[in-house]
Amino acid sequence: MEQKTLLIECPDSKGLIAQITNICYKHQLNITRNTEYVDPDSGRFYMRTQLEGIFNDHTLLLDLDRALPRGSERQLVGTAKKRVVILVTKEAHCLGDILMKVFDGSLELDIAAVIGNHPNLQALTEKFELPYHFIDHQGVSRVEHEQLILTQVAQYQPDYLVLAKFMRVLSPDFVARYPQRIINIHHSFLPAFIGAHPYRQAFNRGVKIIGATAHFVTDSLDEGPIIKQMVSNVDHTYSAKDMAKAGRDVEKNVLTKALELVVEDRVFVHGNKTVIL
């Protein structure tokens, strides 16, 4: 008995669930968990179905393609671990939490490599027997730097890139190479405090709650589809530095939680939003 997850996104129409579940039934597949969502504004239908049984992927997808309306996307996903390359700069906490959760089995990821524009996190990465590539951004143009990263990334053929406090803005060309496949942690409760130094901004504004946001990267800075947000209470005794320190726990927790959702194939991108089934 195998387990696979069927992911469908298509224009909504009457009888869709019946058609899809009939096909699964015809294939003798048991549905162990099923979630659907219809977006009332766009009329898009989203469905995530965990199936159990003996799979004939080819005929199952063929049957689905016959039944589904034009403009449908469907995918049958097995249980292989997602492969990621992690990009970092100097801060250890997000990388550290991912490494630790993969190590202790909480997060089912295959970390192919870590790439840093500083050498700081090499030692940490190598503690976990993973390759670390230090690709300096100094002395090269922005375009060249990104090209060096892309070349290094390409050899690993990752499913996702994870920006674990990678403190450089990626160009639209870079982003276009991995659409909806780059996950970033922004250290604010977006859309508050877009851009640089969010904790400094938060401190100056005198907020009573700070937050962090995991999102897919798009061309527009910090405007991509949000996967997960978390917050933490602060008060007047917190300096910008204290907020940054308190924020680290939020950042790492929200990033690994977002990765968990992605790993379980629960995140659909819908325009600049996510649907999480």
Next chain:
Amino acid sequence: MEQKTLLIECPDSKGLIAQITNICYKHQLNITRNTEYVDPDSGRFYMRTQLEGIFNDHTLLLDLDRALPRGSERQLVGTAKKRVVILVTKEAHCLGDILMKVFDGSLELDIAAVIGNHPNLQALTEKFELPYHFIDHQGVSRVEHEQLILTQVAQYQPDYLVLAKFMRVLSPDFVARYPQRIINIHHSFLPAFIGAHPYRQAFNRGVKIIGATAHFVTDSLDEGPIIKQMVSNVDHTYSAKDMAKAGRDVEKNVLTKALELVVEDRVFVHGNKTVIL
């Protein structure tokens, strides 16, 4: 176009979703929201389906009865407001929040009457032009008191009884008259601090978080299926009285949230637990 919600609970079997959604499709009903759950331990299947269209309730249910396995329960629920009778003692905050939310349209409930074993909340109830029955527990036996309440309740034929800080324990005989239809708010994070004076208990234990629990009432004190829980941070500066005061907000918020879930037909009782779809 009408809107109704189909609620199904039955033993799980392969093809169930296909069968049920086929029947809906055959009846030309559109599924606007659908949620299912299979409990892996008991093998029970739960489904909540929001439907839109022209309903022929009789034939729809007949078709479902033919398709569903033995031991199934199914219900087709319209949009009529649930009718409740609220039982209270002296504290105003839970009753007050329900009254206010019904008044401002946040909570779609039909409050038939309020019954109190003290006269304290009569004035508040009558501000909202609702009948208040003061049924004193003094001078009568426990059995007689409950009988007086039951008689008063019966005339209203409520869907649910809501214990909004009703500070008396109901007898098994009383509970048996409204199985899975009595909703209580307990002022602790159950199962911590069962029974009387939970804030005093919480204070004595030196907890750093207090909570409240909305649950269905069963024979066993504070052991019924939990619908919703919420918490609030406290610290060493809180006296038992301060905790009780801070707890009031949690209590009222958790009770009205639980009522919202019940009102939307989202709560299934499964042994001593709830499944919320």
Next chain:
Amino acid sequence: MEQKTLLIECPDSKGLIAQITNICYKHQLNITRNTEYVDPDSGRFYMRTQLEGIFNDHTLLLDLDRALPRGSERQLVGTAKKRVVILVTKEAHCLGDILMKVFDGSLELDIAAVIGNHPNLQALTEKFELPYHFIDHQGVSRVEHEQLILTQVAQYQPDYLVLAKFMRVLSPDFVARYPQRIINIHHSFLPAFIGAHPYRQAFNRGVKIIGATAHFVTDSLDEGPIIKQMVSNVDHTYSAKDMAKAGRDVEKNVLTKALELVVEDRVFVHGNKTVIL
């Protein structure tokens, strides 16, 4: 034995706490709770001291004035309830929660009157035997409208104005009349979604958490010192309307919590921030 609270704000200097607490001791006053804070950036010192004893306000303040550095502000506050006028538009939930909490004794406020630019909340206000002034903004200029409100407010001589979902922006002239004495609830997690329709903005951005902010009103829209913020989780199934509904609980809870802090004389304004002792 009386109880009073001493509030001090002044430039920091060595020995301040010793000097102040010596004076209290000399006056035979017992300190039951004491909190201080020195803002490291501005070097401002804040102190809130709950005192118990027989007070000679005049000599106590005289002694303090001799001891405190230039530029000090000090205040000795008794236990009289703060007097407020509440401004509203159409939405009932924030007003309702304040009325209910004052009614049940959770919030020690003296509500002098409610003023609305719509008649909608008159009935609710009058249930609690409070005066409601409907001051229509139609058919008068903005300046005239504010003047009508100010005249009405003036007769009550309130300590604070509470904007309980008052959906009009107050002019700088109006605000200047009650500096640091107008408390507003903004229905977003500021500084995200400043201005109109924050839930619509939040929906469009696809956030996973919504919030509300209670703050003092200054000239700049939604830029005043933040007193309290709270949040609530949402997901892709929430429409803008659902977010607004879920937001109502956050709004009312954060507003009454902020009022509680103000009522207990715990809020100091420090530039565009608050210090809460």
Next chain:
Amino acid sequence: MEQKTLLIECPDSKGLIAQITNICYKHQLNITRNTEYVDPDSGRFYMRTQLEGIFNDHTLLLDLDRALPRGSERQLVGTAKKRVVILVTKEAHCLGDILMKVFDGSLELDIAAVIGNHPNLQALTEKFELPYHFIDHQGVSRVEHEQLILTQVAQYQPDYLVLAKFMRVLSPDFVARYPQRIINIHHSFLPAFIGAHPYRQAFNRGVKIIGATAHFVTDSLDEGPIIKQMVSNVDHTYSAKDMAKAGRDVEKNVLTKALELVVEDRVFVHGNKTVIL
């Protein structure tokens, strides 16, 4: 300029703060942060004062001893890191988070060694160049096992022992050796689900929130003074195993947060409670 923290616990009496702060002033010490608390039930006074200046510890403490009432405890703490020995069993997440936070500088601790009753976490510990002592509990009596641990611990002379998911109950004799110096993480929201398998208990009870509790260890199982509690929402789809997985994040966050409070000398033990200044 040095920085030290003065910790005082004594019977409350009028003028205490004045006396203490006068002594600090006489010693030319600047108070950068000060917090006090008087427990109204016991009449105990607690004070934590951050001081800056040139310290003469001996005469400062002498002056304080003259001024403070009988039954006082006072301590002047420098900025040296606390030294801890960590006890573990098999689960990596709490140990991992401490290691990572010490590594990245978020948690200022000196980890002297890790001791495990299983060999599982040796590799992880050694990644961070720390000694790991595997002390098997099999083949020895409970008393012998504890004696072996105590001997190993003794050579490090730690300030605190941290039980980072050490799954054995310590005997009163062991606990008596490190009173108020053993910190445990219990994987439930105490006092709910005392003892073994709290997630299984939580699952069986059908709770909607799980939690974790960091506390000092006393003779009574899971009854010691609570330092910190945190919670996380769950629902009917969580198996006991899912709850345990979700709980890991809560556990590690609450334990490192509690350690942070201890490291900053903010935790006073007061009977079976804590006062956190």
